[in-house]
Amino acid sequence: MKNKLFLKVMAAVTGIALLSGGYAFAAKNITIKGSTTLLPIAQACAEAFMNQHLDVDISVQGGGSGVGIASIIDDTADIGDASRPAKDKEIAKGKENGVDVYANVVALDGIAVIIHPGNPVTGLKNDQIKDIYTGKISNWKEVGGNNAKIVVVSRDSSSGTFETFNKLALDGEKVRPDALLQASNQAVAMTISRTKGAIGYIGMGYLSDAVKGVDVNGISPTKENVIDGSYILARKLFMYTNGKPQGATADFILFVLSDDGQKIVEKEGFVPIK
Amino acid sequence: MKANARRIKERIYKYIFSALAFASLLFLVGITITLFVEGTPLFKEVGFFKFLGGTLWYPTHSEPEYGILPLIMGSLWVTAGAVAICVPLGVGSALFINELASRRTRAFLKPFIELLAGIPSIVYGFFGIVIVAPLIQDLLNLPVGLTAFSGSLILGIMATPTVCSISEDALNFVPKEFREASFAVGANRWQTLTRVVIPAAASGISTSIILGMSRAVGETMTVLMVTGGAAVMPKTFFQPVRPMTATIAAEMGETVMGSTHYHSLFAIGLILFLITLVFNIVAELISRRFRLKLGLGR
Numbered sequence: 270m271k272n273k274l275f276l277k278v279m280a281a282v283t284g285i286a287l288l289s290g291g292y293a294f295a296a297k298n299i300t301i302k303g304s305t306t307l308l309p310i311a312q313a314c315a316e317a318f319m320n321q322h323l324d325v326d327i328s329v330q331g332g333g334s335g336v337g338i339a340s341i342i343d344d345t346a347d348i349g350d351a352s353r354p355a356k357d358k359e360i361a362k363g364k365e366n367g368v369d370v371y372a373n374v375v376a377l378d379g380i381a382v383i384i385h386p387g388n389p390v391t392g393l394k395n396d397q398i399k400d401i402y403t404g405k406i407s408n409w410k411e412v413g414g415n416n417a418k419i420v421v422v423s424r425d426s427s428s429g430t431f432e433t434f435n436k437l438a439l440d441g442e443k444v445r446p447d448a449l450l451q452a453s454n455q456a457v458a459m460t461i462s463r464t465k466g467a468i469g470y471i472g473m474g475y476l477s478d479a480v481k482g483v484d485v486n487g488i489s490p491t492k493e494n495v496i497d498g499s500y501i502l503a504r505k506l507f508m509y510t511n512g513k514p515q516g517a518t519a520d521f522i523l524f525v526l527s528d529d530g531q532k533i534v535e536k537e538g539f540v541p542i543k
Numbered sequence: 544m545k546a547n548a549r550r551i552k553e554r555i556y557k558y559i560f561s562a563l564a565f566a567s568l569l570f571l572v573g574i575t576i577t578l579f580v581e582g583t584p585l586f587k588e589v590g591f592f593k594f595l596g597g598t599l600w601y602p603t604h605s606e607p608e609y610g611i612l613p614l615i616m617g618s619l620w621v622t623a624g625a626v627a628i629c630v631p632l633g634v635g636s637a638l639f640i641n642e643l644a645s646r647r648t649r650a651f652l653k654p655f656i657e658l659l660a661g662i663p664s665i666v667y668g669f670f671g672i673v674i675v676a677p678l679i680q681d682l683l684n685l686p687v688g689l690t691a692f693s694g695s696l697i698l699g700i701m702a703t704p705t706v707c708s709i710s711e712d713a714l715n716f717v718p719k720e721f722r723e724a725s726f727a728v729g730a731n732r733w734q735t736l737t738r739v740v741i742p743a744a745a746s747g748i749s750t751s752i753i754l755g756m757s758r759a760v761g762e763t764m765t766v767l768m769v770t771g772g773a774a775v776m777p778k779t780f781f782q783p784v785r786p787m788t789a790t791i792a793a794e795m796g797e798t799v800m801g802s803t804h805y806h807s808l809f810a811i812g813l814i815l816f817l818i819t820l821v822f823n824i825v826a827e828l829i830s831r832r833f834r835l836k837l838g839l840g841r
Contacts, residue, residue: 333796359799418686425793426603443601449783450772452793463677464687
C-alpha cells in the first residue's frame with residue numbers, strides 16, 4: 270500500500286517535471302553583479318525583461334563596481350555593473366584571462382553635493398567644494414553660511430561614487446583625513462539629514478527632501494542639466510560584458526537602452542543617456 | 544552478531560563526531576592560511592613598520608599611503624570604551640543575579656540579558672545612528688554624533704550579555720562550601736562576596752571580560768555605522784574614528800582584486816586576528832593562573 274502511494278507520487282512528479290521541462294530546460298540564465306549604484310536599474314530592468322521573456326532568468330547581485338568588473342574578468346557573471354570605467358589594470362588582467370572587458374554605457378548619473386536642509390547655503394563653486402574636502406575651508410561662514418564647523422562626509426575610497434567625485438570635484442587631491450566615512454549613498458544621506466553642519470555627496474537618484482542638493486557653479490543638480498552637460502559632477506554608468514554582448518545578454522542590454530529601459534532608468538532617479 | 548553491529552555503529556558515530564570536531568580546526572587553519580597568503584604580499588610592497596606605524600590611510604590615491612596606526616587606535620579606543628561600559632554592567636548584573644536576586648527575578652532577568660546577545664548587530668547599528676548619535680550630538684553640543692564614544696556605548700551594551708552570562712556561570716560554580724566556611728568564621732555577606740566568592744570566580748570573570756573585549760574589537764557592522772569613520776589618530780572620545788573592521792567592511796566590496804589595497808585589507812585582517820589571538824591567550828593564562836592559585840581542579 271505504501272509502495273503504491275510512493276509510485277503514484279513519483280509518477281505525478283515525473284509528469285509535472287516533463288510538462289514543465291519545455292520551460293525549465295530551455296531557460297537562459299543571465300547573472301548580473303556589481304555596483305550598488307546600478308542595482309536599482311538592473312533589478313527593475315531585469316523584472317520588466319523577464320516579464321516579456323519568460324524563458325530568461327536573470328539574477329542580480331550587488332557587491333560594488335570592483336566586484337562587477339572582476340566578475341567579468343573571472344567569468345563569474347554575464348554582466349558586470351560598474352559606476353566607473355574599467356581601469357587599465359583591470360583590462361590588462363582581463364586580457365591575461367582571455368577576456369575582452371567591453372563597456373556598454375546604459376545611463377548617466379549626476380553626483381549631488383548635499384547639505385542639511387536647515388543650512389542657508391544654496392550654492393557652492395567647484396573650488397569651494399574642493400577646499401572644503403581637502404581641508405582649506407573648515408567653517409561654513411567662509412562660504413557664506415553660519416559660523417559653524419563643517420562636518421565633511423565622504424564615501425569609502427574604493428567606491429565608484431568616491432572615485433568619480435574625487436576626480437570630477439577634487440582633481441584627485443586627498444580628502445582631509447578626518448572626513449567621516451560612510452559606506453553607501455543611503456548612509457551618507459542619513460548622516461547629512463541628521464547633522465546640521467554636514468556636507469556630503471550622493472548619486473542624484475538618492476536625492477530626497479531629507480537633504481538639500483546645492484548648486485555647483487550656479488547649476489542645480491537636475492536631470493536636464495546633466496543631459497545637456499552643464500552640470501559638471503556627472504558620470505556614466507556601465508554594464509560590462511565579455512566582448513560585444515551576445516544572445517540573451519545582448520537582448521537584455523538592448524532592452525535597457527530601449528525607450529522602455531531608459532524610462533526605468535529615469536524612474537529610478539538616474540539620467541537617461543538620450 | 545548484535546554486539547558486533549553495535550560496535551560498528553559506535554565506531555561510525557565516533558568517526559562522524561571526530562570529523563565534525565576536526566572540521567572546525569580545518570576552517571581555522573584555512574582562514575589563517577588565507578589571511579597569511581593574501582595579507583603578507585603587502586609587507587613586501589609597503590614594509591611592515593610603515594604599515595603598522597604610518598598615520599595616513601589613502602589606499603586608492605595616486606600616491607597611496609597605507610598607514611593603519613589610526614585604524615588600530617580607532618579599534619583600541621572604541622574597545623577600551625566598550626570595556627569600561629560592559630564590565631561594570633556585565634559583572635554588576637552577574638553579581639546581582641547570583642547574589643541578591645530572588646529566584647523569580649533571576650529566572651526572568653538572565654534570559655532577558657542573554658537575549659541582548661541575539662539582537663543582530665545591524666539592528667544595534669540602526670539604533671546607534673537613529674537614537675544614540677543624535678542624542679549625543681545634542682547633549683554634548685558636538686558637530687556630529689557619530690563618535691568613538693557612541694561606538695563604545697553600543698559595543699558596551701552588545702558585549703554585556705557575554706560578560707554577564709559567563710561571569711554569572713563562574714559565580715555559580717563557586718562551591719557552596721566556600722560560602723558556608725566563610726559565614727562559619729563570622730564573615731558577613733559583603734566580606735564573603737569580596738574576599739571569597741569574587742576571588743574564587745576571578746578566572747571565569749576575567750575570561751568573560753576578555754571574551755567581551757574580543758567581541759567588541761571584532762564587531763564590524765555596528766562600528767561601521769556608528770563611529771563615523773574618520774581615519775585620524777583619536778584625541779578624544781568625542782570625535783569620529785575608524786576601527787579596523789569598519790575599514791575592511793567598507794572597502795573590500797569595491798577594491799580591485801590582487802591590488803596592493805586588496806592585500807592591505809587582508810593584512811589588516813591579519814593584524815586583527817593576531818590581536819584577538821593575544822586576547823585569547825591572555826584569557827587562557829589568567830584563568831589557568833587563578834585556578835592554580837585557588838587549587839580548583841576545574
